[in-house]
Amino acid sequence: MSALLAIEDLAVRFPSGGGLAGRLGLRPLPPIEAVAGVSLALEAGTTYALVGESGSGKSTLARAIVGLVPVARGTIRFQGRSVAGPGAEGLGALRRDVAILFQDPVGSLSPRRTVRSILAEPFRVHGVAADPGREVQRLLAEVGLAADFAHRYPHQLSGGQARRVGVARALALRPKLVIADEPTAGLDVSVQGELLNLMNDLQARLGIAFLMITHNLHVVRHVAHRMGVMYLGRLVEEGATAVIFSSPRHRYTEALLAAGAEPDARAGGPAIRGEVPSLIARPPGCEFHPRCGFALARCRTEAPGLTAIGTLRSFRCHNPAGVAAPGAPAGA
Amino acid sequence: MAADILALRGLSVAFETPGGRLHALRDVSLGLARGRVLGIAGESGCGKSTLVSAVIGLLPSNARLLGGEVLLDGRDLLAMGAEEMRAIRGQRMTVVFQDPMTALNPVLTIGRQMVAIQYRSGASGAEKRRRAVEYLARVRIPDPERRLGQYPHEFSGGMRQRICIAMALLLKPDLVIADEPTTALDATLELEVIALLRELQGEAGCAVLFISHHLGAIARLCDDVAIMYAGEVVERGAVRDIFHDARHPYTRALLTCDPGRIREATRTLPTIPGALPDLRRPPAGCIFRPRCADRDDRCAVRPGERALGPTHRAACHRAQELAPLARPVA
Amino acid sequence: MSAPASDDAAAAAGGRAPRLAGLRAVVADPMGALGLVMVVVVIAAALLADLSPHNPVAMLPRERFADPGLVHWLGTDHLGRDLFTRVLHGARIALLVALSATAISLAGGLVLGMAAGYGPRWLDSALLLVFDALRSFPTVMLALALVTLTGPSLKAVVAVVVIATLPGYGRVVRAQTMVLRHAEFVLAARALGAPAPRVLALDVMPNLIGPLLILVSMDIPVVITIEAGMSFLGLGVRPPTPSWGTILNDGYAFIRESPWPAIAGGLPIVAATLGFTFLGETLRDRFDPRLRREG
Numbered sequence: 016m017s018a019l020l021a022i023e024d025l026a027v028r029f030p031s032g033g034g035l036a037g038r039l040g041l042r043p044l045p046p047i048e049a050v051a052g053v054s055l056a057l058e059a060g061t062t063y064a065l066v067g068e069s070g071s072g073k074s075t076l077a078r079a080i081v082g083l084v085p086v087a088r089g090t091i092r093f094q095g096r097s098v099a100g101p102g103a104e105g106l107g108a109l110r111r112d113v114a115i116l117f118q119d120p121v122g123s124l125s126p127r128r129t130v131r132s133i134l135a136e137p138f139r140v141h142g143v144a145a146d147p148g149r150e151v152q153r154l155l156a157e158v159g160l161a162a163d164f165a166h167r168y169p170h171q172l173s174g175g176q177a178r179r180v181g182v183a184r185a186l187a188l189r190p191k192l193v194i195a196d197e198p199t200a201g202l203d204v205s206v207q208g209e210l211l212n213l214m215n216d217l218q219a220r221l222g223i224a225f226l227m228i229t230h231n232l233h234v235v236r237h238v239a240h241r242m243g244v245m246y247l248g249r250l251v252e253e254g255a256t257a258v259i260f261s262s263p264r265h266r267y268t269e270a271l272l273a274a275g276a277e278p279d280a281r282a283g284g285p286a287i288r289g290e291v292p293s294l295i296a297r298p299p300g301c302e303f304h305p306r307c308g309f310a311l312a313r314c315r316t317e318a319p320g321l322t323a324i325g326t327l328r329s330f331r332c333h334n335p336a337g338v339a340a341p342g343a344p345a346g347a
Numbered sequence: 348m349a350a351d352i353l354a355l356r357g358l359s360v361a362f363e364t365p366g367g368r369l370h371a372l373r374d375v376s377l378g379l380a381r382g383r384v385l386g387i388a389g390e391s392g393c394g395k396s397t398l399v400s401a402v403i404g405l406l407p408s409n410a411r412l413l414g415g416e417v418l419l420d421g422r423d424l425l426a427m428g429a430e431e432m433r434a435i436r437g438q439r440m441t442v443v444f445q446d447p448m449t450a451l452n453p454v455l456t457i458g459r460q461m462v463a464i465q466y467r468s469g470a471s472g473a474e475k476r477r478r479a480v481e482y483l484a485r486v487r488i489p490d491p492e493r494r495l496g497q498y499p500h501e502f503s504g505g506m507r508q509r510i511c512i513a514m515a516l517l518l519k520p521d522l523v524i525a526d527e528p529t530t531a532l533d534a535t536l537e538l539e540v541i542a543l544l545r546e547l548q549g550e551a552g553c554a555v556l557f558i559s560h561h562l563g564a565i566a567r568l569c570d571d572v573a574i575m576y577a578g579e580v581v582e583r584g585a586v587r588d589i590f591h592d593a594r595h596p597y598t599r600a601l602l603t604c605d606p607g608r609i610r611e612a613t614r615t616l617p618t619i620p621g622a623l624p625d626l627r628r629p630p631a632g633c634i635f636r637p638r639c640a641d642r643d644d645r646c647a648v649r650p651g652e653r654a655l656g657p658t659h660r661a662a663c664h665r666a667q668e669l670a671p672l673a674r675p676v677a
Numbered sequence: 678m679s680a681p682a683s684d685d686a687a688a689a690a691g692g693r694a695p696r697l698a699g700l701r702a703v704v705a706d707p708m709g710a711l712g713l714v715m716v717v718v719v720i721a722a723a724l725l726a727d728l729s730p731h732n733p734v735a736m737l738p739r740e741r742f743a744d745p746g747l748v749h750w751l752g753t754d755h756l757g758r759d760l761f762t763r764v765l766h767g768a769r770i771a772l773l774v775a776l777s778a779t780a781i782s783l784a785g786g787l788v789l790g791m792a793a794g795y796g797p798r799w800l801d802s803a804l805l806l807v808f809d810a811l812r813s814f815p816t817v818m819l820a821l822a823l824v825t826l827t828g829p830s831l832k833a834v835v836a837v838v839v840i841a842t843l844p845g846y847g848r849v850v851r852a853q854t855m856v857l858r859h860a861e862f863v864l865a866a867r868a869l870g871a872p873a874p875r876v877l878a879l880d881v882m883p884n885l886i887g888p889l890l891i892l893v894s895m896d897i898p899v900v901i902t903i904e905a906g907m908s909f910l911g912l913g914v915r916p917p918t919p920s921w922g923t924i925l926n927d928g929y930a931f932i933r934e935s936p937w938p939a940i941a942g943g944l945p946i947v948a949a950t951l952g953f954t955f956l957g958e959t960l961r962d963r964f965d966p967r968l969r970r971e972g
């Protein structure tokens with residue numbers, strides 16, 4: 016089976032800054048790895064949800080796929096063609112087929128352009144559609160905005176309205192893959208429902224695949240076919256959504272899902288304690304062990320390998336949840 | 348209520364647009380008592396951010412104040428001069444804006460910005476830096492010392508949002524206004540930020556106005572809730588009133604749409620049919636009537652707020668009649 | 678195609694409202710209002726210079742050093758030329774130099790600054806070196822060197838002004854571009870596959886215009902003094918063409934005979950410089966408080 020998007024061992028590095036000395040190169044710090052060896056595959060016409068800690072590299076991964084940040088290691092293949100990595104030719108003509116929806120609803124719209132000009136841009140850039148004006152009207156209707164929004168400037172939109180304009184732009188050229196960085200952040204639940212239904216509908220009709228980054232686990236549960244959980248630049252657990260929700264294996268996944276569960280009353284403190292580790296000083300062994308309530312001695316020294324159970328799921332944990340004997344080596 | 352640190356009375360705000368006057372807030376009344384947390388939820392575009400701008404006196408230039416009062420400790424902010432208002436902002440009340448990227452200055456390092464906002468305090472530069480580091484750590488930014496030297500674009504979306512929260516809390520205000528402060532945070536961090544807000548609120552006794560689309564977060568953090576629709580407050584009350592005994596059809600529809608309440612995984616999510624009315628020509632009568640499943644003849648007249656309990660109020664003719672909303676089995 | 682046309686119309690309509698609001702804000706400030714009046718007077722002088730019944734270069738030896746009166750509002754100079762008319766025509770030269778030089782500087786600064794801020798690192802370093810080298814060269818020496826090569830002329834004045842002011846624009850544009858480069862709306866345009874020139878022209882440049890206009894209004898007084906100064910020193914426009922600098926120079930030479938030529942040359946320079954400075958500072962304070970500290 017050839018996936019629409021296949022990522023192998025992808026890494027992205029950033030210079031780590033570090034004050035004046037770092038900037039002057041006096042005390043150069045090693046670069047940080049915001050994405051540190053991620054592999055995942057996305058089938059055409061499906062939705063893959065990427066969740067995980069804030070700052071764990073989700074947006075960076077998304078940007079690497081569309082070529083906005085350089086790839087330090089690994090390969091990205093789109094429709095079987097290598098778009099990043101050794102011997103890659105770049106997205107080139109495939110640009111039309113991959114759209115990205117950014118995290119910041121207002122900030123991703125050009126402040127001095129009207130909604131109309133923003134939405135006409137994809138058609139102009141790629142020289143398609145004889146009448147961008149009509150396409151703009153169609154797109155606005157598709158995301159549930161009235162036609163006269165075309166004349167507004169981004170700062171005259173509410174957060175949710177700006178988000179819909181962003182979605183309209185991403186869908187403009189009918190891409191095969193839409194990478195959506197928190198598409199429903201800032202939407203009320205009804206509009207969120209409309210947007211997800213719209214995405215679902217487009218997927219059913221046109222076979223669009225979505226790589227969706229989100230913090231809203233309910234959304235993941237309802238719409239994603241597969242999901243991946245990121246922690247400190249790595250995918251710590253990955254698999255079919257229903258499977259992971261019903262029995263998370265990695266302890267971080269477990270804590271994350273518990274925190275996301277709807278409380279009936281106000282109860283429960285933070286699910287994970289301890290400091291968020293820094294990318295500069297990655298903990299040795301399993302990188303989650305300083306915050307993990309189930310850490311074993313070997314978690315401190317030995318990085319857990321990948322445990323894969325068919326294509327259904329895989330995870331990296333020495334002491335996974337839901338496995339009878341604690342401390343027993345996790346096997347398939 | 349004299350104890351209210353913030354009270355809105357009949358606040359009405361409109362925007363001048365090429366297509367006519369857009370009524371973003373109509374006759375909004377709300378009270379936030381000292382030391383409490385008030386949550387506001389509602390449809391995208393219903394005027395929540397406009398309400399925040401009106402309270403802090405930073406409405407865009409095309410906005411028109413059509414009437415009402417914004418009382419901070421009984422003093423009308425709308426009648427205040429610009430100088431006085433500036434002294435209140437950032438000292439007595441601070442704001443976490445909805446858009447974390449545009450709220451931070453892209454050409455200055457985080458450290459400089461966090462020190463600069465403390466300009467009213469007499470502390471030394473080193474002390475201000477220390478406080479900045481302390482608060483970055485409190486919102487769980489790793490390596491706060493080193494991070495002070497970085498620029499906003501070098502942080503992830505959630506980190507920028509946490510920086511904004513740190514900056515708002517750093518000043519120890521009496522009132523924190525937070526416009527969707529947790530949208531870019533993962534579930535565990537969201538809990539931590541909520542716990543932090545709670546903790547600070549307990550420590551300093553400050554009041555919090557918390558705007559969010561995440562009903563679960565509101566249920567966790569808030570004491571009181573107001574539900575807004577199309578520029579009006581349609582229902583308000585204690586958390587329990589809203590989440591367990593919602594009486595306004597819009598509140599009920601909103602709760603029904605919350606994917607967190609739907610146990611079975613479904614790819615088709617419930618929505619409220621119809622769209623937000625054109626705020627330039629708001630319909631006569633009840634504002635929610637065109638989309639309301641429970642409407643009847645009385646709804647042609649605009650309903651006033653009805654008291655349903657000590658603090659529970661809903662602007663609906665049928666508020667007393669509607670049966671309690673069935674809760675999903677947990 | 679109707680679509681682009683209405684795009685532009687919408688942009689213009691949207692752009693007009695804030696600009697009007699800006700004008701109102703400027704007028705509300707007494708300093709801004711004064712500056713605006715003075716600037717308008719200078720511009721009107723330049724535009725209406727031909728309405729004067731006198732010829733700015735016609736010599737009337739019998740009327741040398743006339744005091745101000747009904748015929749010669751500001752009196753006459755050592756050659757009997759009507760000073761008021763010469764001042765009006767001098768405004769023309771001053772504004773011509775100011776506008777053409779600033780336009781060239783601005784265009785150059787935009788192109789080079791955006792290239793430095795958006796392009797590869799080596800290009801940035803190279804352009805920065807050029808900017809700094811140009812800026813560290815003393816203006817007077819530059820002017821002398823250039824005039825030695827080409828002879829005094831209006832073009833030499835413009836060239837000197839461009840060289841003196843372009844690095845400033847370039848640096849501001851570069852700094853802003855580097856910030857905008859990371860903005861998500863620019864990333865969005867890049868992700869769409871828009872080529873760099875398109876991104877720069879449609880997404881980056883519109884956001885640079887505001888700060889640049891403020892800078893321009895603060896630079897114009899400098900340009901006016903450079904032009905007057907060079908003409909005063911005989912490095913600028915050649916007599917008998919009237920420039921405020923040459924009028925002032927003549928005035929100094931004959932200050933014992935009559936103070937009026939010196940006053941007629943000096944006053945407009947002071948007035949125009951102050952007018953543009955007031956206007957510029959008001960604009961800056963209203964719209965870009967950030968520049969205040971650095972300015």
Ligand SMILES: Nc1ncnc2c1ncn2[C@@H]1O[C@H](COP(=O)(O)OP(=O)(O)OP(=O)(O)O)[C@@H](O)[C@H]1O
Binds near residue numbers: 029118505532
């Ligand atoms: N341009 C950059 N320069 C330096 N560091 C960067 C840059 N962009 C991102 N980073 C760092 O890389 C890490 C991952 O950031 P990223 O934006 O991918 O996180 P994320 O998973 O999307 O988080 P969030 O959920 O908060 O949006 C963070 O530590 C961030 O500070």
Ligand SMILES: Nc1ncnc2c1ncn2[C@@H]1O[C@H](COP(=O)(O)OP(=O)(O)OP(=O)(O)O)[C@@H](O)[C@H]1O
Binds near residue numbers: 176203369392394395
């Ligand atoms: N400057 C403006 N000019 C014209 N209309 C505006 C302006 N700012 C906001 N609006 C409109 O006013 C209404 C209320 O906007 P507001 O930003 O307050 O909504 P909101 O409740 O915060 O929405 P969201 O949850 O999506 O952020 C919206 O319909 C919006 O389009």
Ligand SMILES: [Mg+2]
Binds near residue numbers: 074075196504
């Ligand atoms: Mg992100």
Ligand SMILES: [Mg+2]
Binds near residue numbers: 397445
């Ligand atoms: Mg808002």
